Amino acid sequence: xxKGLETRERILAIAExxxxxxxxxxxxxxxxxAEAGITKSGFFYHxxxxxxxxxxxxxxxVEANDQLFDEVFGRGRELADDPLQAFLIGLKLLAEVMADxxxxxxxxxxxxxxxxxxxxxxxxxTIAANSVQxxxxxFRATLDEIAAVHAPREPVDLDTVADMMSCIVDGxxxxxxxxxxxxxxxxxxxxxxxxxxxxxxxxxxxxxxxAATA
Amino acid sequence: xxKGLETRERILAIAExxxxxxxxxxxxxxxxxAEAGITKSGFFYHxxxxxxxxxxxxxxxVEANDQLFDEVFGRGRELADDPLQAFLIGLKLLAEVMADxxxxxxxxxxxxxxxxxxxxxxxxxTIAANSVQxxxxxFRATLDEIAAVHAPREPVDLDTVADMMSCIVDGxxxxxxxxxxxxxxxxxxxxxxxxxxxxxxxxxxxxxxxAATA
DNA sequence: GCAAATACTGTACCTGCGGTACGGTTTTTG
DNA sequence: CAAAAACCGTACCGCAGGTACAGTATTTGC
Numbered sequence: 001x002x003k004g005l006e007t008r009e010r011i012l013a014i015a016e017x018x019x020x021x022x023x024x025x026x027x028x029x030x031x032x033x034a035e036a037g038i039t040k041s042g043f044f045y046h047x048x049x050x051x052x053x054x055x056x057x058x059x060x061x062v063e064a065n066d067q068l069f070d071e072v073f074g075r076g077r078e079l080a081d082d083p084l085q086a087f088l089i090g091l092k093l094l095a096e097v098m099a100d101x102x103x104x105x106x107x108x109x110x111x112x113x114x115x116x117x118x119x120x121x122x123x124x125x126t127i128a129a130n131s132v133q134x135x136x137x138x139f140r141a142t143l144d145e146i147a148a149v150h151a152p153r154e155p156v157d158l159d160t161v162a163d164m165m166s167c168i169v170d171g172x173x174x175x176x177x178x179x180x181x182x183x184x185x186x187x188x189x190x191x192x193x194x195x196x197x198x199x200x201x202x203x204x205x206x207x208x209x210x211a212a213t214a
Numbered sequence: 215x216x217k218g219l220e221t222r223e224r225i226l227a228i229a230e231x232x233x234x235x236x237x238x239x240x241x242x243x244x245x246x247x248a249e250a251g252i253t254k255s256g257f258f259y260h261x262x263x264x265x266x267x268x269x270x271x272x273x274x275x276v277e278a279n280d281q282l283f284d285e286v287f288g289r290g291r292e293l294a295d296d297p298l299q300a301f302l303i304g305l306k307l308l309a310e311v312m313a314d315x316x317x318x319x320x321x322x323x324x325x326x327x328x329x330x331x332x333x334x335x336x337x338x339x340t341i342a343a344n345s346v347q348x349x350x351x352x353f354r355a356t357l358d359e360i361a362a363v364h365a366p367r368e369p370v371d372l373d374t375v376a377d378m379m380s381c382i383v384d385g386x387x388x389x390x391x392x393x394x395x396x397x398x399x400x401x402x403x404x405x406x407x408x409x410x411x412x413x414x415x416x417x418x419x420x421x422x423x424x425a426a427t428a
Numbered sequence: 429g430c431a432a433a434t435a436c437t438g439t440a441c442c443t444g445c446g447g448t449a450c451g452g453t454t455t456t457t458g
Numbered sequence: 459c460a461a462a463a464a465c466c467g468t469a470c471c472g473c474a475g476g477t478a479c480a481g482t483a484t485t486t487g488c
Contacts, residue, residue, distance in 0.1 A: 024237065
């Protein structure tokens with residue numbers, strides 16, 4: 001764990017914040033190195049060019065998100081045996097994490113890349129696409145487990161529901177940033193949770209009274 | 215309708231495409247004027263600076279979207295008396311419009327602005343926020359009409375459901391662009407439609423058989 | 429049909445940034 | 459203590475945003 005990696009990490013964190021606030025094209029290397037307390041030469045020692053910076057940023061972002069998902073949905077599985085309940089708990093935890101971010105979610109790097117695709121080489125775009133595809137596959141697998149136990153109320157495509165998770169989060173982030181109200185993101189995640197609950201939970205019209213509320 | 219407005223419109227269309235593909239910061243005036251077939255002086259005759267260009271682009275985008283929503287949901291109201299059915303028809307039409315775009319949805323300018331906020335003055339950000347707030351208010355009003363007739367199955371906040379509409383579309387656009395598959399956006403809109411349907415439509419468990427499928 | 433807006437063109441210039449090149453220096457590490 | 463790693467300094471190129479301003483073509487109202 002040399003000092004080099006530490007500097008590299010600092011550069012990536014600063015660059016990520018800048019990209020999420022101004023976009024990749026408008027993120028100036030000069031500003032990044034000024035904030036990181038290094039020189040331009042130092043920067044180019046770590047990254048060959050801006051595209052390599054983008055690649056490293058994306059990989060860092062994806063890894064952090066993977067870890068977060070592992071954490072909340074793993075915890076869900078620890079707390080409930082039923083796959084539906086486990087997923088609902090995970091979503092609740094995820095919503096809480098989103099709400100607890102000090103100054104709101106800083107933004108989704110994937111979305112940022114998506115809205116500036118022409119700035120990146122194919123590799124960067126491939127990383128972005130594959131990452132989201134990975135998350136969708138993960139949720140799809142979870143939904144399969146759920147559907148094996150609870151029959152869905154509406155005939156919806158589970159791939160689409162899995163996609164919806166990512167869509168809601170990305171859309172919620174935009175909404176929260178736009179309105180300067182972090183709770184909007186939390187509410188969107190919880191709304192998606194309601195959707196899943198409604199889709200798979202036994203109808204309250206059939207079994208009223210004390211339905212599961214987890 | 216002078217020739218000036220025509221040139222102005224051409225500039226705006228070209229700039230919008232560029233901004234959605236590369237971001238505002240990376241959109242060069244030189245490229246825009248080259249494609250528009252005018253000179254730099256000509257550009258600055260129409261727009262004082264890049265920020266004024268951004269303002270005009272946003273207003274143009276918002277107006278076009280307003281028109282689209284008027285169209286599809288107005289048509290929905292023409293085809294059905296029940297507010298729920300009218301909304302569901304509107305959503306179906308919207309999904310069709312999204313799917314029929316020749317090379318997929320080009321992107322949401324609002325989202326683009328949101329991910330490059332630091333590049334714009336407060337006015338631009340205000341326009342973006344107000345526009346989305348306007349759309350949310352519109353959908354909220356529609357949901358109120360629906361809720362007055364059909365009791366929602368789950369106790370969800372209607373403001374959040376209204377927000378969800380914008381979130382799904384923005385998220386769906388990102389997903390579609392990322393995966394290079396326009397149908398993902400269509401499917402997300404239809405999934406939201408299923409959500410609304412499930413939320414307000416009478417339970418099929420209670421009234422099975424020939425439930426409305428519009 | 430003519431004057432006055434309108435809608436531009438052309439040229440020249442300043443600033444700042446992304447990026448390259450490369451030699452030198454400090455710091456860390458085996 | 460030597461070699462590798464992690465930087466610093468400087469000088470330079472080309473492009474882009476933006477300003478300034480004088481001149482010209484085109485449209486429009488009367």
